[in-house]
Amino acid sequence: MTTDKKDIIRHKLLESQKEAKVVRKIVTIISLILVLLIIIVGGGGYLYIKSALNPIDPNSKIHTKVAIPIGSSVTSIGETLEDHGIIKNARVFKYYVKFKNEAGFMAGEYELSPSMDIPEIVSRLKTGKVLAQPAVKMTIPEGKQLKEIAAIMAKATKQKEADVFKQINDASFVKSLMTKYPNLLTNEILNTAVKYPLEGYLYPATYSFYKKNPTVEEMVDAMLEKTQSVLANYSEESKEKKLTVHRLLTMASLIEEEATKKADRKAISSVFYNRLKKGMPLQTDPTVLYAQGKHKQRVYYKDLEVNSPYNTYKHQGLPPGPIANAGKISIEAALEPENTNYYYFLAAPDGKIIFSKTLEEHNIEKAKHISNKK
Structure with a gap:
């Protein structure tokens, strides 16, 4: 064999050895990454499960009535508890019950709190123990x-x-x-x-x-x-709409005060937002009454002259703050107004809310349904 052939073979062997080293390094690195991922995922899963077993809020003073119907499965019980804000995760509850081989849950109405951990909740559901009657x-x-x-x-x-x-x-x-x-x-x-x-x-x-x-x-x-x-529950939606908690509760309070049992709160919300976009004053009577500190069935023209930042007939935009508390439906309406072209509404004596696009239409409806209001 000539010297040239020997050099070529030696060179190829060296290249093969180098390639083998590179492959081994790559395999080692990938293996380490996989091990780390397993540790991270496993550790993260362990921490999540541990967190889900703990109380949602150890200092909570809220107690919620939770009804567990006869024949409820572990899955449905877990979902009910999660829906009521008592536990973090229904699936973790289910697996905990199966892992601990718990059984014999009793139907009934319980008063449970986010301050309870899953073992305590399971214990109450097994013994049928409810909290003491509230004082x-x-x-x-x-x-x-x-x-x-x-x-x-x-x-x-x-x-x-x-x-x-x-x-x-x-x-x-x-x-x-x-x-x-x-x-x-x-x-x-x-x-x-x-x-x-x-x-x-x-x-x-x-x-x-x-x-x-x-x-x-x-x-x-x-x-x-x-x-x-x-x-x-609405934090992401509030951020998207650039509504602070204060502005959200303020708008929700206006909707709450204007609504009747038959009212479409989302349509009322649309009127307020449409007027705000157009730079029109909201002109909502409850803000005038709030400014006066009164509860009245009728609002007269003289009432609209009250000198207050809450008077939405005199001042554009939202009032400085909420004028009452608002329930879930009004909060949702403040976040999700209906898409309309309405700029006016009025409440008829029968509780029906009548919406209008123009002042002319509004005045016609007002003449039909309301007399001597102002």
Whole structure:
């Protein structure tokens, strides 16, 4: 064999060895990456499952009635608990029950809380154990203003209405709540034009307390927690529409106050948004009454002269803040207005809402259905 042939063979062997080393390195790197991915995914899965087994909110004071029908499967129980905001993940609940070989869940109506972990919830469902009967129970209806809510709180706890109202408007109390709920209670509520900082932030619902004399702070905490919990479902939508919590609750409160049982809240919402886009004042009567601090069946022309930033006949745009609390339907309407060309609406005596595109149409409908309103 000639020297040239030997050199060629040696060169090829060296190249093959180099290629083999490169392949081994690549295989090693890929193997390491796969191992790391397995560790990360496994670790992440473990942390997620561990998190899902823990309470959603260990400090929550909310207690929700949850009905478990006879014959419910583990899957349906888990979905019910997740829908009520009691657990984080229905699937994790299902696998936990199967892994622990739990069985014998009892049908019934339970009062459960996001402060409970899954083992405690499972224990209650197996024993049929419900929470003790609440010592204090109060219902805050939709469309209530802060003064009215204070009256409900005072009656439920046998306190003086003036004392309750004074505390929920106390500057230091409000600031302490802002520290506690920074994403809910922002500096917008401290605007000097805002009548009452917590107006519109106390969610309409039924609240149960298991001590005889809950404090004002404990009651307000429960209501703010509920508001925060409800609004969390709409956080992405609010960001897309560039609506702060304060503006969202303000718009929702206007819809709530204008709505009747037969009203289409999304159409009402469309009127408000259409007017805002066109630079027209909202001209909604409930803001005038709120500015006056009155509840009246009729609004007269003289009422429209009230000097207040809440008077949407005199001032364009939204009022400085909410004028009442709003329920879920009105919040959703504020986020998802109907696509219309309406700029006017009025409520007929029978509760029907009549929408119009022009002032001329509106005045014709007004003459038909309403007399001497203003």
